[in-house]
Amino acid sequence: MPDDATAPTPDGVSPFRLLVVPGVNPAKWLRVWSERLPDVPLTLVQSTPGDQGSALAGPDVDAGLVRLPVDRDALSAIPLYTETSVVVVPKDHVVTAADEVTAADLVDETLLVPADDVLAWAEPPGTAPLVDPPATTADAVELVAAGVGVLVVPQSLARLHHRRDVTYRPVTDAPTSTVALAWVTDRHDDRVEEMIGIVRGRTANSSRGRAAGGEPAARGSGTGATGTAGTARSGTAKSGSTKSGTAKSATAKSGTAKSGTAKSGTAKSGTARSGTAKSGTGRSATGDRAAAAARRRGNAADGGARKGRGGRPR
Template sequence: MTFSIAFAAGVTPTKWTRAWAERRPDQPLEVFRTTPDEQSAVLRDGRAQVSIVRLPIDEHDLSLIALYREIPVVVAAKDHFIADADSLLVADLADEHLLQDPDAVPEWRDVATEVREGIRRPLAAVRDMDETMELVAAGVGIVIVPHSIARLHSRKDLVSRPVEDVAESQVSLAWLAAETTEDIEEFIGIVRGRTKASSRVDSVACRRREGQEGEEDRQGQGRREGVARRRREGKARRGQEDPVRARPHPQHREPQARQAHRPLSRAARAGSGSGSGSGCRARPSHPPRLVLRAPTAPLRARHAWREAAQLARGPTRLARSGATGARSRQRSGCRAQAGATGCRRTVLSLSGALRRGSPR
């Protein structure tokens, strides 16, 4: 059986029909647009199961769900004065001729000059909104309609602006209260944004698919739980075989445990060694550390020999290498005592002595 959806002019049900096609590919769908006079009639004569209507309508024996609201706009010819405004009040339109029933816009009816003075001329006979827009473009009058209607019939020779103090129009979903079926419940869930998993009533095919998917999910969950259990058991066995691996990392211990394993300070170690620091913690036992120290005497001799060799190369080489500090002061002292020649001879003698006595 085909599921039929009717919708008022200006309404865009595409996102809902697309969701229906994805959720119910086995259910044919029929969508058609209605006129303002037959929005509720299509439900009572059986042409549609649900109808997206624009209020007001005859709500007798119908159930309705509010979907959204629309702002009203005034539509006029392109050269009308409303083109210079961002928005308007209904009082700004009091002297205009409305190409609609005044009762359809009671806010304009209460302030309209032609209604108050009784000079309102009869409306021209038009078949639909397209012909009404032709009269508006010709400058005969204006219309005040919901924004979606103005957008549906937009033209280059027309201009529309919001009217701030006119009531918004309500768009709702309607169906016969006595004929609420599973298909209607599912479409209600779609327009309310419920997913397939959260729908209150699903069709037999959906329940069958969900049962299969649920069984697959349960099997996958069982496999994941088994893997996690085997991992926990393996970790427990490894912890029993290897106590070192079972011992937690110091960062993961409790604060008291971390405090107990924290190294003692120098003052605490001195107090514990003398026996006077009764309030100090007992230092944990650790294996003795092996400290390796390099012999210093041969290294000092080697450094002295290297400095003497650099001094022997002459003041020019020392100046080029940027030697400073003790070597520069030693070179200046030699110059002051024996002159440049004597200092060079002394340094060479010292270099030879150190070379003979330096370790290889």
């Protein structure tokens, strides 16, 4: 690891140190990091699956893109994706005739298992090579090209070590490899949380444990104390509100005690609370006409009521 991997910038900002194992391409996440935290440099720390656990536990790494499994007692991990495994063979190998193969198709092959193998075979197919196991996947690919045997690895590793004289095919029932973001549980800080958000696809404005937004304020349903006439915005802007005299003023002038009720007929009289189809729209286009009509109807209804009771006040 270079000496400046953990050195602060001239502004005193320490870089975020992200461990990466072979085959993992962090480019898309690095791009988002640079957009969201342009003042915080990100340093890649190369490791291997065999060393990833100890590297994460050490003081020189903040988080890592690793291959599962990891020690869950000390580390937290978020699985990101799972890779298909492929068999790497010479270009003229018989399995290249098929688009994909199974482990059973490899039973007669010499299977190379490097020391840095990341696949957990319960029962590897094929036979063991007569040579010592290769130390690395790169060494194993060299042996494949020489015709010594075949190699089963995650597809990203086959691409990483691709060469012209070998090719690969998917093995449908081989063990797979899952890539995860991992960090020491006790060292979970704001920058680790930022990386978690990036790999999970959170937007820049979202944050863990915070609601996306508060509830909108309640919207008013009318003009305050307008009762029925103030709802649904129906009594039109001019007739059902200030200019036409609200429900309160219309009530005062028409006298609703008994005159604006059954005997006067609510449909045509336009009682105080109606703002109805006939009174609140067609017949009360302006405030002056509505108020005058209310006074006339109130007087007429009041006279009719006295006549019905023999002219005697109640």
